[in-house]
Amino acid sequence: MTFQEMIEHPEWQKKRLRIMNREHFTCQACGANQIQLHVHHLRYPIRGGFLWDVPDEQLECLCKICHQMRTEWNRVAKTAIESTPTRGLFDEAYRVDYIDYNGQEKAA
Numbered sequence: 001m002t003f004q005e006m007i008e009h010p011e012w013q014k015k016r017l018r019i020m021n022r023e024h025f026t027c028q029a030c031g032a033n034q035i036q037l038h039v040h041h042l043r044y045p046i047r048g049g050f051l052w053d054v055p056d057e058q059l060e061c062l063c064k065i066c067h068q069m070r071t072e073w074n075r076v077a078k079t080a081i082e083s084t085p086t087r088g089l090f091d092e093a094y095r096v097d098y099i100d101y102n103g104q105e106k107a108a
């Protein structure tokens, strides 16, 4: 199953709706509720798993702007982690987000 097929799968649609409902359809980062909301994975499932396999507590309801910023921050943090001589400290601080889709748990 491709990433796109998982995004469109009813199991993911149900899960994301449950997470949005849990957060009263409000962005957990900025509190916005009049803008498109996304469900962000703090952790992705292990290789071969489905997007909806992760426990609810590993999912966040974010507005599209905060989601974009979070994704960009993760990218920057990941670059920093990979290039810093003290990467162990970063690994610990950002461990939760430091996982690629397909479960590349580089810092775990």
Ligand SMILES: [Zn+2]
Residues within 6 Å of the ligand: 027, 028, 029, 030, 031, 032, 062, 063, 064, 065, 066, 067
């Ligand atoms: Zn937001």
